[in-house]
Amino acid sequence: MTLRLYSYWRSTSSWRVRIALALKGLEYQYAAVDLLGGEQWSEAHGARNPTHQVPVLEVEADGQPLRRLLQSMAIIEWLDEVHPSPPLLPPTADGRARVRALAELVNSGIQPMQNAIVLKLLREKVPGWDRSWAQGAIAGGLAALELAVGDGGAGRFCHGDAPGLADCYLVPQLYSARRFGVDLAGLPRLLRIEAACTVLPAFQAAHPDRQPDAPAPATRST
Numbered sequence: 001m002t003l004r005l006y007s008y009w010r011s012t013s014s015w016r017v018r019i020a021l022a023l024k025g026l027e028y029q030y031a032a033v034d035l036l037g038g039e040q041w042s043e044a045h046g047a048r049n050p051t052h053q054v055p056v057l058e059v060e061a062d063g064q065p066l067r068r069l070l071q072s073m074a075i076i077e078w079l080d081e082v083h084p085s086p087p088l089l090p091p092t093a094d095g096r097a098r099v100r101a102l103a104e105l106v107n108s109g110i111q112p113m114q115n116a117i118v119l120k121l122l123r124e125k126v127p128g129w130d131r132s133w134a135q136g137a138i139a140g141g142l143a144a145l146e147l148a149v150g151d152g153g154a155g156r157f158c159h160g161d162a163p164g165l166a167d168c169y170l171v172p173q174l175y176s177a178r179r180f181g182v183d184l185a186g187l188p189r190l191l192r193i194e195a196a197c198t199v200l201p202a203f204q205a206a207h208p209d210r211q212p213d214a215p216a217p218a219t220r221s222t
C-alpha cells in the first residue's frame with residue numbers, strides 16, 4: 001500500500017496527519033501543495049479535494065481504485081483503524097469521547113476561526129482586524145482546552161501516558177498561537193504536554209521546519 005500526503009509545511013491540519021503517520025511509523029510520499037503560491041486553487045488539486053484544502057491522503061493498493069481521504073480527523077481515525085498499533089485512541093468509549101472532544105476543541109473550535117481564508121475576508125472588510133480576531137479566537141479556545149485537559153484524564157499527554165489523537169491537534173495549534181503572538185502563560189498543562197511531545201522523534205519529524213517544502217528561514221514570510 002502506498003500512502004501519499006498532500007501537505008503544506010506550515011499547514012497545521014497537515015501537520016496533525018504527519019504526526020499520526022510518524023507515531024505509527026508509516027512511510028509515505030510527501031506531495032507539497034504551495035498554499036502561499038495559490039496551488040490549492042489549481043484544477044488538479046480541486047479534483048483531489050473539493051474544498052481546495054490540505055491535507056489529502058491518497059491510498060494506492062494493488063488491484064484497488066485510488067482512494068482519497070479528506071479531513072484530518074477522518075484521515076487519522078482511518079489510519080488508526082487500518083494500522084491499529086500503536087493506538088491513537090483509548091480502548092473505552094468514554095476515553096474515545098474525551099479524546100475526540102479535546103481534538104474537536106481545536107479542529108472545529110479554534111482552527112476554522114483563524115484559517116487563512118477567514119482572515120483574508122476579515123482583512124478585506126476591516127483592515128487590521130484579522131490579527132486581533134485570530135488572537136482572541138485562539139486564546140479563548142486554548143483557555144477552554146486547558147480546563148478540559150485538567151479533568152483528571154491527562155497524564156504525560158492529553159490522555160494518559162501515551163501520545164494520541166488529541167496531542168496531534170494540540171502541538172500544531174500551540175505553534176500557530178505563537179505565530180499570532182498569543183500569550184500562553186496561563187496554559188501550564190498544555191505547555192507541559194507540548195514539552196512531553198516535542199522530545200519524541202515522531203513529533204520532531206512532523207515539524208514544519210523538517211518538511212521538504214519548508215523554505216530557508218531567511219526567505220520565510222511571517
Ligand SMILES: N[C@@H](CCC(=O)N[C@@H](CS)C(=O)NCC(=O)O)C(=O)O
Nearest residue numbers: 011012013053054055071072115116
Ligand atoms: N478541517 C480540515 C481543515 C483543513 C484546512 O483548514 N486546511 C488549510 C491549511 S491548515 C488549507 O488547506 N487552507 C487552504 C488555503 O489557505 O487556501 C482538516 O482538519 O483537514
